[in-house]
Amino acid sequence: MATKIRLQRFGRKNYAFYQIVIADSRAPRDGKFIERIGSYNPNTNPATIDLKFDRALYWLQVGAQPTDTTRMILSREGVCLKKHLLEGVKKGAFDEAVANAKFEAWKQEKYTSLQKVKENEREQKKVTAKALLEAEKEVNKAKAEALAKKKADLVAEAAAKAKEEADAAAGEAAPAEEAALPAEEAPKAEETSAE
Numbered sequence: 001m002a003t004k005i006r007l008q009r010f011g012r013k014n015y016a017f018y019q020i021v022i023a024d025s026r027a028p029r030d031g032k033f034i035e036r037i038g039s040y041n042p043n044t045n046p047a048t049i050d051l052k053f054d055r056a057l058y059w060l061q062v063g064a065q066p067t068d069t070t071r072m073i074l075s076r077e078g079v080c081l082k083k084h085l086l087e088g089v090k091k092g093a094f095d096e097a098v099a100n101a102k103f104e105a106w107k108q109e110k111y112t113s114l115q116k117v118k119e120n121e122r123e124q125k126k127v128t129a130k131a132l133l134e135a136e137k138e139v140n141k142a143k144a145e146a147l148a149k150k151k152a153d154l155v156a157e158a159a160a161k162a163k164e165e166a167d168a169a170a171g172e173a174a175p176a177e178e179a180a181l182p183a184e185e186a187p188k189a190e191e192t193s194a195e
Helices: 053-061 068-077 079-091 096-194
Strands: 003-012 015-024 035-041 048-051
Touching: 003 053, 003 068, 035 053, 048 068, 053 068, 053 079, 068 079, 079 096
Parallel strands: none
Antiparallel strands: 003 015, 015 035, 035 048
């Protein structure tokens, strides 16, 4: 029986995630499998990989063949490197302590590089958010200036209208007073002529 380490698809349309399984090469993609050794979610940044390291190493050592994508996942997690180092120990190239030291050094380097990527992504998000905030402040400032100008124009227009109304009222009141004065004088003139 030829065993494969491959991905089994789950999830909805346009949002797939995968289970990493050991299966017979003749079984369908989402069909019967021997063992589930992890999961792979490419929708996150960076992709989330949950892997049973020991079981993946065991299956590689007994001859299970990974597909291209699972080989990339296993390499990224260090399973392929560990297998390579253990084969070096079997051949007598170095002892197990040296192999473990090399693997731990690689693991630490991988961890620091991953942390740098995450930190750069966080910094990029901060810069983008700051730029968006500055742009929004500029837009708000322009809107506030336009609103202040509009209010000033309305106040000036209202003041001009009030002045016009005051002038018009004063203009109407003056002829009415003049008209009222001769009317009062006219009865007095009649009174003087009657005497």
